[in-house]
Amino acid sequence: MNKTITLGTALLGLLLAGAASAQDFDxxxxxxxxxxxxxxxECWRSTFWTTENAVQKCDPQPVVETAxxxxxxxxxxxEVNLSAETLFGFDQAELSMExxxxxxxxxxSAAEVPNQTIRITGHTDRIGSLEHNKQLSVRRAQAVQDxxxxxxxxxxxxEIDGVGPAEPLVTCEGKGGQELIQCLGPNRRTEIEFAGVExxxxxxxxxxxxx
Numbered sequence: 001m002n003k004t005i006t007l008g009t010a011l012l013g014l015l016l017a018g019a020a021s022a023q024d025f026d027x028x029x030x031x032x033x034x035x036x037x038x039x040x041x042e043c044w045r046s047t048f049w050t051t052e053n054a055v056q057k058c059d060p061q062p063v064v065e066t067a068x069x070x071x072x073x074x075x076x077x078x079e080v081n082l083s084a085e086t087l088f089g090f091d092q093a094e095l096s097m098e099x100x101x102x103x104x105x106x107x108x109s110a111a112e113v114p115n116q117t118i119r120i121t122g123h124t125d126r127i128g129s130l131e132h133n134k135q136l137s138v139r140r141a142q143a144v145q146d147x148x149x150x151x152x153x154x155x156x157x158x159e160i161d162g163v164g165p166a167e168p169l170v171t172c173e174g175k176g177g178q179e180l181i182q183c184l185g186p187n188r189r190t191e192i193e194f195a196g197v198e199x200x201x202x203x204x205x206x207x208x209x210x211x
Contacts, residue, residue: 027053076113077195080106084124084140084188091128093139095147103144106192107151116196118158120144123191125184126165138162144190 029036029044035058036044043058051059087099095103110118122137122144141160149155165187172183 028055028058077193079194080192082106082190082192083185084190085185087144087190088140091136093136093143095143100147103147104151107148107153110148110153110194111151113194113196116157116194118148118153119193119195120148120158120160121191121193122160122162123167123187123189124164125181125187126168127181127184130164134162134164136162137164140190144192 027046027049029046035055038044043055045058082099082102086102087095089096110116120141122139122141124133124137126133138160139162141162145155145158145160148158168184169186169189170183172180175183
């Protein structure tokens with residue numbers, strides 16, 4: 001290991017060794033025969049020595065060993081289930097003010113993960129004709145897509161679908177009137193599914209070693 005000593009101590013060591021003269025080269029001490037070394041063959045450094053002005057002969061450059069960076073590809077999925085009552089009025093496909101505020105948060109979250117695919121599926125309850133509910137679910141999904149696009153999300157990464165009452169969460173058998181409408185509330189919803197590929201990296205660790 002190299003030793004850093006004061007200029008006065010280095011000069012004294014050279015004089016005791018019988019050197020004819022000694023010169024301060026700012027970073028190392030030298031004799032007429034070259035850089036001064038100690039009994040171990042190590043160069044004498046002056047008090048002005050730094051790693052930036054190290055000389056290859058005395059201080060070979062550190063060898064940097066970098067561990068390989070490992071990457072892992074993960075298919076990530078998440079789903080947002082939004083109540084139709086939050087987004088729309090009853091039997092309507094126009095977004096309410098509350099619905100727009102809700103989708104503002106969805107858009108901001110989606111923008112943080114670029115190039116992910118977004119699937120929007122509209123659902124209705126079973127009240128009314130199948131054809132009406134099918135069309136209503138598609139129009140609601142389209143309204144959500146249009147709003148997300150207005151917030152800067154690309155429609156090329158979006159898919160929409162409307163399945164009407166085909167995928168109920170509750171059945172509410174034996175109920176009718178207002179009680180049935182309230183009971184079927186969970187079925188009136190819009191699902192937004194986000195899917196994307198995430199690449200996770202483990203950074204390499206640098207190790208510096210003097211040779």
